[in-house]
Amino acid sequence: MTPDTQLLLDDAAARVAALDVTRSFIVQAPAGSGKTELLIQRYLKLLTTVESPEEVLAITFTRKAASEMQLRVLHALQRAQRDEVPKEQHEATTAAAALLVLQRDRQLQWNLITHPRRMRIQTLDSLNAGIARSQPLTSSGGAAGSAIVADAEMRMLYRDAATLTLDQLLETGPMHEATEQVLLHVDNNTSLYVSYLARMLAARDQWLPFIGGGTVEHEEAVRLRTKLETNLEGAVVEHLQRTGAALVVVFPLLLSRFGAFVFGSRFDSGVLDLSQRIVIGALIVAFLIAEPQGLAALWQRVLRRISNVVRPASRR
Numbered sequence: 001m002t003p004d005t006q007l008l009l010d011d012a013a014a015r016v017a018a019l020d021v022t023r024s025f026i027v028q029a030p031a032g033s034g035k036t037e038l039l040i041q042r043y044l045k046l047l048t049t050v051e052s053p054e055e056v057l058a059i060t061f062t063r064k065a066a067s068e069m070q071l072r073v074l075h076a077l078q079r080a081q082r083d084e085v086p087k088e089q090h091e092a093t094t095a096a097a098a099l100l101v102l103q104r105d106r107q108l109q110w111n112l113i114t115h116p117r118r119m120r121i122q123t124l125d126s127l128n129a130g131i132a133r134s135q136p137l138t139s140s141g142g143a144a145g146s147a148i149v150a151d152a153e154m155r156m157l158y159r160d161a162a163t164l165t166l167d168q169l170l171e172t173g174p175m176h177e178a179t180e181q182v183l184l185h186v187d188n189n190t191s192l193y194v195s196y197l198a199r200m201l202a203a204r205d206q207w208l209p210f211i212g213g214g215t216v217e218h219e220e221a222v223r224l225r226t227k228l229e230t231n232l233e234g235a236v237v238e239h240l241q242r243t244g245a246a247l248v249v250v251f252p253l254l255l256s257r258f259g260a261f262v263f264g265s266r267f268d269s270g271v272l273d274l275s276q277r278i279v280i281g282a283l284i285v286a287f288l289i290a291e292p293q294g295l296a297a298l299w300q301r302v303l304r305r306i307s308n309v310v311r312p313a314s315r316r
Contacts, residue, residue, distance in 0.1 A: 015034075015038055015090075015093075018038055018042060019038075019041055019042055019045055019093075019097075021042065021045050021046050021049060027039075034090060036068075036069065036072070037072075037090055037094065039058070039069070040069065040072055040073055040076065040094060041093055041094050041097050043056060043058050043069075043073060043121075044073065044076065044094070044097035044098055044100070044101050045097050045100075047101045047104065048097070048100045048101055048103075048104050051108065052108075052110075053110055053112060053118045053119055053120070054118060054120055056119075056120060057120045057122075057127070058119075058120065058121045058122075059122065059123070059124050059127060060121070060122075060123055060124075061123060061124060062123060063123055063126075065123075066121050066122050066123050066126075069121050070116060070119055070121040073116075073119060073121070074112075074113065074116045074119075076094050076095065076097075076098040077098050077101060077102060077105075077112060077113055078113060079095065079098070080095055080098035080099045080101075080102055081102060081113065154202070155198065155202070158197075158198040158199075158201040158202055159194055159195075159198045161197075161198075161201060162193075162194045162195075162196075162197035162198045162201065163194050165179060165197060166179065166190065166193075166194075169183075182196075210224055
């Protein structure tokens with residue numbers, strides 16, 4: 001048996017297993033491999049196990065995908081109703097499942113072909129909005145106030161929330177001190193302050209788990225700062241190492257071009273080449289004298305100096 005044949009057999013077995021509605025599955029496959037068809041088949045299989053089609057929920061991320069899936073399910077039911085003979089194996093599986101759904105449909109009088117909206121194939125936002133609308137009108141944030149906020153509106157909300165934190169300056173306590181410290185680091189540029197906080201709010205999933213819903217103790221704050229500074233240092237060092245490696249290749253080429261452009265008509269090419277080697281060698285020696293450990297160590301030294309300058313200023 002060839003490897004390709006074995007892969008095809010494994011693929012067929014996985015597709016059959018995924019239609020077992022008594023078990024849960026995660027299907028991972030490249031584009032065009034038939035994931036949507038498999039999802040439709042499983043959806044049809046699930047419809048044969050319930051008393052009402054609303055009991056089965058299929059969620060997608062976009063309205064286009066939801067509409068496409070609902071249309072494909074409806075077409076499968078219509079083809080099964082017309083007794084069309086499928087041409088492909090995957091179509092035969094879909095047709096068999098659609099026939100069983102039609103039997104269930106007639107038995108329980110669902111009338112899915114006439115009323116396809118009974119199929120709950122919707123986006124995640126639509127599902128959340130439906131849950132919100134189902135709350136009592138008297139509840140906080142209930143149906144009367146529910147709405148889906150678009151990206152542009154979210155950005156405005158983030159900026160409004162960031163601007164409101166400036167009110168902390170009118171109060172006393174740790175939040176006043178924290179706001180004052182941040183403004184100190186941005187040279188009292190409130191526009192930059194608001195911009196930074198708005199961007200942080202947009203990416204809150206990356207840092208909110210570390211601090212929860214409020215302030216942290218001093219020991220925890222020190223630990224978080226150390227972790228963040230270590231990650232930042234690692235990222236900067238990596239970029240500096242790449243920059244240093246690029247300079248080793250690019251700088252001699254730039255120097256060669258510059259020398260040929262400025263002195264090309266005055267000196268022999270051999271003299272120019274020798275001069276370039278001398279300049280490059282002198283720069284390498286000077287850099288190694290200044291920092292033997294390379295660009296990464298130089299950056300660490302700069303960080304330490306900045307830290308020594310910033311911390312006394314923050315105490316004032």
